Amino acid sequence: MPGHRGVDPPTLLAAHGCWYPSADPTGGHVAFICDRAGVPQLWSGPARGTEVHVLDGDPDPVTEVSWSPDGRWIAYTSAPGGGEHTRVLVVRPDGTERQVLAGAEPGSSAHLGCWTRDGTALAVTVAHPSPLRSEHAGPGHRPPEAEAASTAVGRTPGAAASERDGPALGPARSGGLAAYLVDPDAATAPVLLFGEEGAASLRVCDMSADGRYALVRRGPRGRREALVLDTAAGRTTFALHVADGDPWIGRFSADARTLWLRSDAEREFAALLRVRLNEEGRSRGLSVAAEREQSALDLLSVPDHGRWAVLAWNAHGATELETVDLTLDRTDGDIGPRHHPVLPHEVVTRIAPVERGGLFAALSGSRRRPGIWELDEALVPARTGWSARDEDAVPPGRPPVRPVPLRCEARDGLVLGGWYYRAPERDLGRPAPCVIHLHGGPEEQERPVFNPLYHELLGRGLDVFAPDVRGSSGWGRSFVDADLGAGRFAAIDDVADCAAHLVSLGYADPLRLGVMGRSYGGYLTMASLVWHPDLFRAGVAVCGMSDFATFFAGTEPWIAQSAAAKYGHPQHDRELLRSLSPMSRIDQLRAPVLAVHGEHDTNVPPTESEQFVRAARDRGVPARQLTLRNEGHEFLRADNRRLYRRAAADWLEQHLSPAP
Template sequence: MTDDREAPVAHGPAPAVVRSGPPGPAGAGPVRSPDRRAGDVLDAARVAAPAPVPLPEAGGPRDALTRLRAHGCWYPSANADGSETAFICDRGGVPQLWAGPVDGDEARLLDSSPDPVKEVSWSPDGRWIAYTTAPGGGEHSRVLCVRPDGTGRRVLAGADPASSAYLGCWAHDGSAVAVTVAAPAAAAYGTLATRGPADSGPADGLLAGTRPAPDWADRDGHATLLGPAAYDAASGVAPDGTPTGITAPAARPDGGLSVYLVDPDGLASPVLLTTETHAASLRACDLSPDGGLALLRRGPRGRREAVVLRTADAVTTLVMPVADGDPWIGRFSPDARTLWLRSNDDREYAALLAVALDADGGPHAVSVAAERAESDLELLALAHDGRTAALAWNVRGASELELVETHPTGRTPDGTGPARPLPLPHEVVTRVTAAGAGRLLLALSGSQRRPGLWWAHEGVSLLRTPWSSKDEDAVPPGRPPVRPVPVRLTARDGLPLNGWYYRAPGRAPDEPAPCVIHLHGGPEEQERPVFHPLYHELVGRGLDVFAPDVRGSLGHGRSFVDADLGAGRFAALDDVADCAVHAVTAGPADPTRLAVMGRSYGGYLTFASLVWHPDLFRTGVAVCGMSDFLTFFAGTEPWIAESAAHKYGHPERDRELLRALSPMSRIDALRVPVLAVHGEHDTNVPPGESHQFVRAARERGVHAELLTLRDEGHDFLRADNRRLFRRAAADWMQRHLHP
C-alpha cells in the first residue's frame, strides 16, 4: 500500500561516488564505490541509490489513545553512554518507536504513525536513531531516522513502495548508516510485477505480486528467481558460471541487493559498498573503526556466509560459513586485527570464533574462543571498547548468558578470559546490546512474562526498566500463564525430537484432554518457553497445547536443521504424526480430539498433515501457509524464492519433488474442517496459497473457512488483528474439539 504522506523516490542510475567528507568513517580517507566493474553491475541491475525523503514530525504523547496495559517492550538500542535507550513497544496497539532513560519512568513516543517498527539502532554519536518500518503492515520495508527529541524524521531508503530497504550497521563515528536496498520489482523483475490478472490494476489497492497469478488454479507457476538458479554458497559460482563473489563480473538485468552508506544529515550522496545480483540476503553487520573493512552477511537459509570486504577497492578478503538465526553475526576488534564471529563452520553447534586478520583484512588464523557441547551460541554482543563480549547460549530452548573478556590480561587456552555467568529472571534472551561502560541492555521473555527490557550494571545485577509491562498485567486476574513442560520423544526413524507441553488448568493429571499440535514457522525456528498469548487463549478454553520441534528446526545442531532438505521433508511430515501419537501415548491427550495448527512453514505443515494423516486430526488451522510449492515459488518475492530453493527444492529442477510435497496434490484426501488465516498484504507467502486450498476443500464438500486480516503481512503486528486471530482460532478449535 502506498503511504500518501510520502513522495516516491525518483529512480536513476546510481552514482559512482568518491568523497573524503561525511558520511565516511572518521580517519578512513576516501570511501569509493567498489570499481568500474561494480558500477556496471549496478547499472545493469537498475538498482537506484536511496534518496532521503523528509517527513512531518510524528511524535506522540506518552499515553497513546489506544493503550495496552499488558504491553511488550523489545529490541533495545542504547545511546553512547547507556543512559537512554530506544526500543520497540506495542503499548499503543502496534509496535512503535519509543525512547527513554533506562533508570527513569518516563518514556516518549518518537513515531506515532501506524506503520509497525521492526528494528532499531541508535547512532554511536547519539545524534540519530535509525529504524525499520513496514508500511501498511506488509512485507515492504523502509529505513527511517529521527532525532532523539522526535524531530527531523525522514525516510533514508525504501520510500518507493516497489522496493524495500533493510537496516544495517552504523559507521563508528555515527556519520553514516548502512542500508540494504532491494531493486524495485517493476524495474527489475519484469514478469513479477505483471503476474496479476490482466484486468487487475492498481485500483484494487494491492501491490503487484499480492494477487494470485492467472494460472494459480493450474498449479504450474514458474518462479522468478534473482538468478537462473538458486544461489549455492558451496559451489563458488552461479549456474551460468558467474562467480558468486560480492561483485560479479557480468550482470543480468534481474535486480538484486545493494548496500549503501547513507548520510542521515543528507549532506553527502549515498556511497555504494557492494551489490549482488544472485542474492538471497545481504546485510552490513559491522564496519571497522577506520572504515577500511566491512563485515557482510549473505546467502540463503542454511548456507549463510560472513564476508569481509575491503572498502577502498571492493576486494573480498574473507568468506566463511556462519550460523542461521540472528543476522548480527559478528564484530571487528577495535584494531580490526580480530574478527569475532558466531559460526558453525565445520561443526554441529555455533561457537564464538576468533579470526586473526592481517593488515589487508585477510585471515591468517582461526581459533575457537568459546563453545558449549550441544548448545548454539545464539546472540553475540561486544562492548563499545571491544574488550568484553556477552554470549547468549541456547540450551534446549532456554537461554544462558555469560560475559567473557576478549582481551584479558591472563588468557585461558581458548584465547578469552574466564566466563562469568549472569543469572536471568526470564527463560529466553531475545537481544543483548552494549549500553555504555560496564552496562548491558537485555530484551527478555519468558513463559509467564511479557517481553521486557532489563539493564545489567557491571555484569552483577539485573534491573527491569520501569516502563516495561508489569508481570501481573500480562494476563487477567485468576488466570496465570501455564508453565510448559519439556518433552522428549523419538521419531519413527530414530531421530530424537523435543517440544513443550502446555497442560490446560483444572484437569486431573490422567484425564484425557483435547490437544492442539502447534507447529512453528521457519522451518529454521525453534519452539521457546516464552509467553504465547495464543497458547494462553487455547488453554483457557480447556485445550492442551503440544508445541514440538520437528526436523529442520534450529537449536538442535546443524544436522537436525538439514534433516528436512529435499525429500527429507516427507520425514518431517511423519514427525508431526509421531508427535501427535506421543502426546496420546505418553501424555494426557485424547486421541479422538487432536488438532493441528501452525504459521508460515507451520501453516504448510498443517495443510500437509491434514491430507497426509487424514484420520489423525479432527481439524486444523493453517496461518499464512504454503499449499503448493510451485505456486508459492511463482508468487513469492524473488529474493525469498532464491533463499527457499535450497531448503525446499528448485522450482525447475525439482518440480516433481515439489509437486509431491505439496498439499494441493493430495487435496482429495482432506476429510476434516479447516480454517485458513492470512494477512492481505503477505508477499512472503501470498494469500493465494490459502485461497486455493479453501476453494478446493469447498469444491469437495469439506467445510473450510478463510479469515483475511486487513493491513497485515506475513506477521500479524497490530493488537486488534492479533486479538481477532487468537479468538477466531480458539473459537474454531473449541467448536470442533469439545464434545
C-alpha cells in the first residue's frame, strides 16, 4: 500500500464508511476519509475502480481533505491522539513526501483553508500561542493601522473586534487565530493573510484567481461573518452575516466580480446570495439568487470555472440536491436552469465538483453508513466501487430501523421536531421503554442517518426519540436563537415536554424513560436529570458540561469565545451561568447516571464529567464514569465507539427494561 510506511496492513472492516471526498483536477481519482481500518484515515483511489490505498497509515484520525487544483498535493487535517488539537499535513498522491505544514508545535492547533486557484499555496489557520512564524513582509501582511478597521466590520473604523464580540475572556486565556498562505514546496515563505486576537473561528474559504482577494469566515457561533479581504492593502472591503453550519460559505467568480455566498442575513433560512463586486472588492449590489421556503441552503459548491454550482437544501433533515447554471446570472435575481437528481439515500454531507462536469457526493441514510457516490454530467448517481455496498454497510443482524418524523408542542407553544425509532417487533399498542437522545451543538440537527448507537439501543428493546429542541438548526434562525441566555431554561423544559408528548401518544412508558446525549446534549442530559428529577429513570451524559464556571476555565480559548456568545459571558453573566449549571442543582439528582468522556477532550474537559459523577456518588446516587483512551471530544476509533455503545446500552437496559 503506497504511503503506509512499513506498517502492517490493517484488518479491513466490511461495515465501514467513506466520506469527505475531494477529486483530482481530472475527476479520475478521489481522496477521501474512510474508517475501514477502524479509525478515520486518508485513502485514495480511482473514481471508477475498486483498488484503493491508504495515504497516511498513522492512527491519528483524519477530519478534512482537499486535493490541490494542480493535482500535485493532497492536504488534510489530523488529530494526534484523537484530541482536539489538530494539524495540517500534505502528501503526494502516491503517498510520498508527507509533511506537516502547521500545528506541529506543542499546544498549537491548525486547520485547513482553501488552496489558491493555481495550487501553489494552501491557506491554513493556526491557533496561538504557537503561530506559524514568518519574516515575509510582502503583500498579505496586514499593517498595524489596518488591524482595527479590517476586523471591525459593521462599526466605525477603530472599533476593536473584542468590542463587537464582547469583552475578552482574560489575557491569559484570550488566545488568537491567524490565517497564512503556505507553499508546500517551501519555495516561498509563509504569508500572513489575517489575524485576530480572541477570535472564536477563522477560515479562508476562497482566494480570487489573481490572489488579490480572500474570502474569510470569522466570528462566534450565531454571529458568523463573511469578509472580503484585499490582501495587498490589508483591509476588509466587504462584510456580511453568514449562516452557521458548513464552514465553506462561498466562492468568487472566475473574474472576482461576483461573490456567491450561503447566508441567512436578514432572513430565517440560509439562501444563495449574489454579491456584485467592483474593482476595489466593494459591494455594488446584493441579491438573492436562489432560495426555498422553509428550507435552508446547507452546502454550496462552485468549481473554479464558476459556470455552475451545486446546492444542497435541508428539507426538514433530508437533503434535496440541485445544480444550477450560473452563466445566465442576471441582476433580477434569477439564475440559470436547475437540475434535481434523485438520490439513493437521505442526506448529503459533502459535495466535490469536478471541473469537467459531474460531482462526487458523500451520502448517508437511515439504513447505511456513509458512502461516496459519483454523479455524472447527467446527474445519475452511481456508488463508487470502494464504498461499502448497502447490504454490507451495516452490521449483521436486524436491519436498521427507518425513523418516522414526529412533531410536538412545547409548553410555551413552540413546535419542536424530531425522529422516532420503534424497536423491531414492538407491539404498537403497548407503551415501551424509551430513550430521548439529545444531539450536540446546540445548533446541530437530528437527521435521518444511520446511527449505530440507536441500532444498539433498539436491539435491546428500547425505543429512541431524537428531538430538535430549541437552539437546533434546520428550523430557522428564530428557532436557533430561542435558547440564548435565559432561554436555555426553556430548552431544558423542552426535553420534559418531549417526554410528556411521547407518553400522551401511548408510545413511551412513563415509568421507563431514559435520557442521554453528547456534548451540548450531555449538558442537557445532566440538566434534565436535575431539573426534572422524577421524570427519568436513568441517564447517560457524554462529554457534557456540568458547571459553566469550570467549563470556561478549562476549555480552549477560541471555544470559550464562541461559547460566550451562545451561553453567556463567564464574568458578566456569572449568576445566569451558575443557575444554568447542573452542578448548582445536584442535590435534586435521583436517577442513576453514566458519564462518558474522551481522555484528550480539550473542548469539554473530562473534569466536567468527573465532578458530576463524584457529586452524585457523594449523595448516594448510582454513578459511573467511562473514560475512552486516545479519544477527544469526538469518538473516532471503532473499538472505542463499540465500547461506548455497549456500555451506554447496558446501563439503560439495566435501568429501563425491567418493569418497576
